[in-house]
Amino acid sequence: MSRARQTVTLTADLVILTIRDGGLCVLLVERKNDPFRGRMALPGGFLRGDEALEQTAARELAEETGLAAEALNLRQVGVYSAPDRDPRRPRVVTCAFLAIAPDLPVPVAGSDARAARWSPVTEAAETALAFDHDRILADAVELARTLLQFSTVATAFCGPEFTIADLREVYETVWGVVLDKPNFHRKVTDADGFVVPTGEKRASLTGRPAALYRAGEAAELVPPMMRSRFGA
Amino acid sequence: MSRARQTVTLTADLVILTIRDGGLCVLLVERKNDPFRGRMALPGGFLRGDEALEQTAARELAEETGLAAEALNLRQVGVYSAPDRDPRRPRVVTCAFLAIAPDLPVPVAGSDARAARWSPVTEAAETALAFDHDRILADAVELARTLLQFSTVATAFCGPEFTIADLREVYETVWGVVLDKPNFHRKVTDADGFVVPTGEKRASLTGRPAALYRAGEAAELVPPMMRSRFGA
DNA sequence: GGAATAGTGTCTCTCAGACACTATTGG
DNA sequence: CCAATAGTGTCTGAGAGACACTATTCC
Structure with missing residues (x-):
């Protein structure tokens, strides 16, 4: 039997990252059913018959955050297929997607009743998440770091x-x-198509008002943002 | 039915790249069965019950090239899950892996009887491959280019x-x-852990003999190899 | 010696990073 | 005025790229 070709169930799991209160946060949901009932997990859902996995992920994203997928830069992180990653039969294999979201006004209100909440990734990394979601989260965060570059x-x-x-x-x-403010400013405004000035200014609580920008057309950042020295 | 969760069949497809006769080549096999009988395709195989997809890929790689997976830098390219990518039922979803091989003495002798051959990627890109393998090949080559960097x-x-x-x-x-020889030489020998001199020399057909090197311990290349201006 | 390939020296230009400095707001 | 944040100028050092030059082999 182990040598036979096998049918599996496919899911798309989402690593939705945002920045809240100065920390990198990920959206987690509490599992209401076995396996791993009560444990926190990444939101995700099953592949439907007429979908590609990208659509499954986009659908889940809309359900969890109310945001359209186009705006959130959905990217494949990888496939997780260890035979023992999920005790269910038939085997469950998942494809993880990374989504990047702005700080959402509401913590989240999914269409289903699952308790969803933003959790700092530093905390989440210490918690034991359901399945192999610890690993998936770590991979996704690493991908996000590289993408910023x-x-x-x-x-x-x-x-x-x-x-x-x-x-x-x-x-x-x-x-x-910690990045050097003057150098960062020059780098970003010089890069072609990264940011576009709106002409408006935003008054800060104190100090000189800052110019406002919108995202530019460019997807690739040339030259890349350096990431030479690191911190905690 | 289209809204129901679905079971699928999973395959691992391999993009095995090598350099032969001064050109980048990919290993292709001729399909002996429908669908796409007679068409060239990437080698691949079905996931077995006790395997992760990485193992499926490693197994196929050993069958096709006789090489151990460890030596060949197997990396996930991505998952391809469009519902119409394979006409079979249940749906077939594939995970593509990139493998990088040295110029193998034998074109290939798989354990099965499939006609396998090295094909220049420029040719393969023009041919219509089976399934969505054109797309997979293009993605894998792009990944390889980035990895070199x-x-x-x-x-x-x-x-x-x-x-x-x-x-x-x-x-x-x-x-x-075309890269500058002197600068490339310095860059490579200066990079930490990229190459290690063996002390031996290889006599070229003409000119001064070149020093021989082995691969170093480092996996990451710092600083990266620049890829500023491109060619054909 | 000449042809061919391997490898070094050295200059220039770009850009990352450090950091002094100026600009604009509110108290 | 001071405090605070936004943004500019300018120097330095590392590294990419151009390319002149030296080194070692076979004929």
Whole structure:
């Protein structure tokens, strides 16, 4: 039997990242059913007959956050297929997707009744999540860190309009580093198509008001944002 | 029915790349059965009950090339799950893996009777492959190009011992560029853990003999190999 | 010696990083 | 005025790229 070709059940799991209160957070749901009942897990769902996995992920994302997939930069993290990762039969194999969200006003209200909440990734990394979701989360965070280096997705963490300081906070939070303000400012505004000035300014609580920007057209960030020295 | 959760069949497909006669080549097999009988396709196989997909890929790789997976830098390219990608029922979803092989002495002799052969990727890209294998091949080649930039996998294209010129040929072939010999030499020998001199020399047909190297311990290449301007 | 390939020296330009400095707001 | 944040100027050092030059082999 172990040598026979096998049918499996496929799921798409989501690692939805955002920045809240200065920390990188991930959306977790509490499992209401076995296996792993009561344990926190990544949101996800089963593949339907007429879907590709990307659509399954987009559908789940809309259910969990109310946001359209296009805006959230859905990217494949990888496939997790260890035979013992899920005790159910037939085997459950999952494909993980990374989504990057701005700080959402509501913690989340899914269409189903699952208790969903934002959890700092530092905490989540210490908690034992259901299945192999610890590993998936770690892989997704690492992917997000790499993406910040070479793409313009950092703007997806911000709202439609943001200041350079907002954007810098994204890099500092996700990478756990402190960046030089003047150099970051130049780098970002010089990069072609990364940010576009709106002409507006946002008054800060104190100090000089900052110019507002929108995300530019470019997807790739050239030259890449350096990530030489790291922090906690 | 389309809304119901579905069981699928999983396969692992392999994009095995090597360099032959100065060109980047991929291993293709001719399909003996429907669907796509007679069409060229990527080698692959079905997931077995006791395996993870990585093991399925490693097993197929050993069957097709006789090489152990450890040596060949097996990496996940992605999952391909479009509902119409395979006409069979139940649905077939595949996970593609990239493998990088040195120029093998024998074109290939699989344990099964399939006609396998190395095909230049430029040709393969023009041919219509079975299923969505054109797309998978393109994605895998792009991944390989990126990997050369940031990792030391280029040595996997070479045999156990190689010259700096051999390694340079790998970059030039995969990227389709011409690199400056002196600068490449310095870059590679200076990078920490990329190549290790064996102390031996290989006599070339003409000119000064080149020093031989082995692959170093480092997996990541810092600083990365630049890929600023491109060629054909 | 000449042809061919391996490898070194050295200059220039770009860009990351450090950091002094100026600009604009509210108290 | 001061405090605080936004943004500019400028220097330095590392590394990419260009390319002149030296080194070692076979004929």
